[in-house]
Amino acid sequence: MSDTYLGMPSFPEAARESTKDTRLRANLTHATHTIRDKRAKAVAELDDWARLREAGKRIKDETLRHLDEHLIRLEQQVVAAGGTVHWAADAAEANRIVADLVKAIGGADPDKREVVKVKSMATQEIGLNEALEAEGIAAYETDLAELIVQLGDDRPSHILVPAIHRNRGEVREIFAEKMGEWGRPAPENLTDRPADLAEAARLHLREKFLRAKVGVSGANFMVAETGTLVVVESEGNGRMCLTLPETLISVVGIEKVVPTWRDLEVFLQLLPRSSTAERMNPYTSTWTGTTDGDGPKEFHLVLLDNGRTATLADEVGRQALRCIRCSACLNVCPVYERAGGHAYGSVYPGPIGAILTPQLRGTASAVDASLPFASTLCGACYEVCPVAIDIPEVLVHLREQVAEEGVGHRAERAAIGAATWLLDHPAALGAAERVAAKTRKLHPKRLPVGPAKAWTDSRDLPEFPAEPFRDWWKKNRR
Amino acid sequence: MTAPTTSARDRILARIRAAVADAPEPPPVLRDYRDSHHPADPARLLDLLAENLADYRALVHRCTEAELPALIGRILAERGSHTLLVPDGVPEPWLTDARVDLVRDDPPLAPDRLDAVDSVLTGCALAIAETGTIVLDAGPGQGRRALTLVPDHHLCVIRAADQVVASVPHAMPRLDPARPQTWISGPSATSDIELDRVEGVHGPRTLEVVLVE
Numbered sequence: 001m002s003d004t005y006l007g008m009p010s011f012p013e014a015a016r017e018s019t020k021d022t023r024l025r026a027n028l029t030h031a032t033h034t035i036r037d038k039r040a041k042a043v044a045e046l047d048d049w050a051r052l053r054e055a056g057k058r059i060k061d062e063t064l065r066h067l068d069e070h071l072i073r074l075e076q077q078v079v080a081a082g083g084t085v086h087w088a089a090d091a092a093e094a095n096r097i098v099a100d101l102v103k104a105i106g107g108a109d110p111d112k113r114e115v116v117k118v119k120s121m122a123t124q125e126i127g128l129n130e131a132l133e134a135e136g137i138a139a140y141e142t143d144l145a146e147l148i149v150q151l152g153d154d155r156p157s158h159i160l161v162p163a164i165h166r167n168r169g170e171v172r173e174i175f176a177e178k179m180g181e182w183g184r185p186a187p188e189n190l191t192d193r194p195a196d197l198a199e200a201a202r203l204h205l206r207e208k209f210l211r212a213k214v215g216v217s218g219a220n221f222m223v224a225e226t227g228t229l230v231v232v233e234s235e236g237n238g239r240m241c242l243t244l245p246e247t248l249i250s251v252v253g254i255e256k257v258v259p260t261w262r263d264l265e266v267f268l269q270l271l272p273r274s275s276t277a278e279r280m281n282p283y284t285s286t287w288t289g290t291t292d293g294d295g296p297k298e299f300h301l302v303l304l305d306n307g308r309t310a311t312l313a314d315e316v317g318r319q320a321l322r323c324i325r326c327s328a329c330l331n332v333c334p335v336y337e338r339a340g341g342h343a344y345g346s347v348y349p350g351p352i353g354a355i356l357t358p359q360l361r362g363t364a365s366a367v368d369a370s371l372p373f374a375s376t377l378c379g380a381c382y383e384v385c386p387v388a389i390d391i392p393e394v395l396v397h398l399r400e401q402v403a404e405e406g407v408g409h410r411a412e413r414a415a416i417g418a419a420t421w422l423l424d425h426p427a428a429l430g431a432a433e434r435v436a437a438k439t440r441k442l443h444p445k446r447l448p449v450g451p452a453k454a455w456t457d458s459r460d461l462p463e464f465p466a467e468p469f470r471d472w473w474k475k476n477r478r
Numbered sequence: 479m480t481a482p483t484t485s486a487r488d489r490i491l492a493r494i495r496a497a498v499a500d501a502p503e504p505p506p507v508l509r510d511y512r513d514s515h516h517p518a519d520p521a522r523l524l525d526l527l528a529e530n531l532a533d534y535r536a537l538v539h540r541c542t543e544a545e546l547p548a549l550i551g552r553i554l555a556e557r558g559s560h561t562l563l564v565p566d567g568v569p570e571p572w573l574t575d576a577r578v579d580l581v582r583d584d585p586p587l588a589p590d591r592l593d594a595v596d597s598v599l600t601g602c603a604l605a606i607a608e609t610g611t612i613v614l615d616a617g618p619g620q621g622r623r624a625l626t627l628v629p630d631h632h633l634c635v636i637r638a639a640d641q642v643v644a645s646v647p648h649a650m651p652r653l654d655p656a657r658p659q660t661w662i663s664g665p666s667a668t669s670d671i672e673l674d675r676v677e678g679v680h681g682p683r684t685l686e687v688v689l690v691e
């Protein structure tokens with residue numbers, strides 16, 4: 001994963017810092033509650049939601065069980081449609097492939113060594129922008145929020161609204177100061193009205209889109225049967241990156257494949273409603289290889305492992321690979337709401353980050369070892385998850401692993417840290433318990449064994465919410 | 479393909495096979511979800527499409543085939559468009575009342591030329607009522623994808639008789655994945671700044687739809 005996050009403090013330390021930031025917390029509370037309420041309405045419109053969710057879960061499980069076959073089929077179809085497929089076992093390999101492609105296309109002309117990018121978690125995960133920069137290639141983020149983050153030399157704090165920690169006044173300042181360094185400057189008298197800020201971004205980025213030779217994207221889905229890639233977005237910067245450049249490079253995690261074109265009918269219903277709480281997002285693009293006279297002449301697909309096969313090997317943890325990155329779990333999480341996205345020390349914040357990051361990159365660092373403890377196990381994330389990932393179950397499982405690996409004190413520190421943090425923030429705990437009360441039925445059934453027992457309490461998990469950290473604390477306090 | 483990537487392929491596939499070797503076969507996928515959430519009444523579907531398009535801030539017009547040319551002319555005049563981009567395959571009668579300079583994508587226009595036109599007029603492959611979505615697949619009257627992306631005003635004509643489906647599950651079998659597709663549900667939008675919704679960032683900021691009955 002990206003170097004940006006190495007040396008991050010552990011979750012409890014980082015969370016302690018961010019909870020002091022009242023504006024961050026106010027912004028996050030506003031954002032998460034607004035999106036959460038809208039999502040509930042959008043989901044309630046479909047009375048077959050539970051069946052769609054079960055279908056989404058099973059399609060992904062089937063895919064993961066035969067992932068090798070689906071990837072081979074995908075590769076065949078992409079190649080048959082004029083694309084080239086590359087495989088990258090880790091971040092370094094993926095970055096190498098992309099950098100070499102860009103250099104080959106740009107030739108010796110340094111002006112041509114630039115790419116336009118559409119927001120992609122996979123490319124953030126591998127630290128692609130930094131890797132390209134080190135090779136003298138400028139990578140321009142083109143999502144409004146990502147642009148704010150990039151110009152502000154900052155890190156994203158939410159999957160869906162990465163700049164939610166910035167107020168309009170700050171955005172205005174960042175644009176006014178920084179746009180000129182990167183290209184077309186912001187207008188002289190830029191106001192802080194969101195419409196004016198968006199207009200400034202439109203003009204700043206348009207000149208980049210119109211001259212871009214290489215676009216870099218991720219994908220929400222890849223269809224094995226047809227070799228089709230799918231990008232779901234709102235602003236149109238995705239369409240720009242996918243359509244205007246002569247070369248398109250898509251870096252996609254191997255778990256994003258689905259078997260059939262028809263399977264999209266499930267995910268294109270689940271994703272927009274869970275994510276932006278819309279019946280459908282403004283733009284969805286699909287493409288299969290290259291098309292004569294329409295869009296890029298060259299298409300490269302980089303299939304990325306980077307810890308996914310290790311995750312797949314874990315019987316309990318592999319369900320995290322079903323994730324479609326909708327961010328619904330962030331918006332209902334009482335811990336995320338208090339701590340903010342940065343505390344999770346990776347590109348994947350919130351409940352999904354707490355189970356995905358330690359699996360993708362192991363638990364060697366303090367932050368990664370503490371992530372499975374960044375939760376009250378209230379179960380709200382599981383309830384909203386459109387592919388029914390039992391996040392609490394995976395958390396408990398990972399706590400056991402941390403306990404077994406960490407020779408006593410590192411694991412213990414992680415647990416004490418998380419518990420202390422929650423106890424220092426009774427409001428977070430209270431909120432967690434209130435949510436938990438409503439989701440009691442959904443709590444993990446699987447009782448922890450081994451050392452993790454001490455932290456999750458050995459009594460029935462359904463009674464869990466009011467007790468765990470406090471109990472643990474009482475018993476273990478010295 | 480170079481040697482390192484080939485071996486990465488083998489390594490990844492081997493790791494996958496090892497990872498799932500002992501995993502049980504998951505339960506079969508049931509498709510017991512609805513194939514549509516609304517009764518298949520064509521008039522009701524049209525209303526629903528119009529409502530959902532408008533709900534996501536597209537400007538919606540309805541007219542008969544005979545009224546279409548005049549309506550297109552009026553929309554362009556009211557907007558003050560001077561140039562109209564017309565992809566191959568747009569029926570000539572649509573243009574009879576358009577008092578604008580027509581721009582054709584032949585030979586293909588460079589992006590900055592597309593940026594300079596006021597409006598683009600297209601048909602579509604189909605429209606989905608439940609979600610308020612128009613699907614373009616680069617077929618006749620739609621042009622390549624850039625044509626409906628770079629101009630700031632997109633005027634899209636939907637034939638009610640045979641282009642409106644109820645739902646996403648009804649749309650999938652009618653669409654050819656080999657063609658590049660753009661699904662459009664309202665104009666480009668962002669809520670990135672304090673969750674304040676702003677219409678139009680990079681795609682056309684105005685989406686106008688004409689339902690022809």
Ligand code: SF4
Pocket residue numbers: 274322323324325326327328329330352381384385386387388389
């Ligand atoms: S874990 Fe589930 S709810 Fe969270 S982002 Fe992934 S799919 Fe969405």
